[in-house]
Amino acid sequence: MMNTHAQSAWEAITILDEAADLLTALRLYDGRTSRDSFAEKQAILNRARERLDSVRVLA
Numbered sequence: 001m002m003n004t005h006a007q008s009a010w011e012a013i014t015i016l017d018e019a020a021d022l023l024t025a026l027r028l029y030d031g032r033t034s035r036d037s038f039a040e041k042q043a044i045l046n047r048a049r050e051r052l053d054s055v056r057v058l059a
Contacts (some may be wrong), residue, residue, distance in 0.1 A: 015051045022048060 022044050 012052070015048065018051070019048045 026041055026044065
């Protein structure tokens with residue numbers, strides 16, 4: 001079983017890996033410039049920030 005710091009670090013790594021995947025998806029999606037696509041990108045980035053904030057609280 002991992003200790004709290006190791007678990008928090010692992011969660012942070014997982015979130016960063018997810019964020020990298022999201023950024024790749026955003027780059028592929030970047031060809032669209034409609035207001036809807038901007039809102040989608042903003043929502044994705046906000047979810048990533050919330051996940052990172054939750055890990056900071058755990059650390």
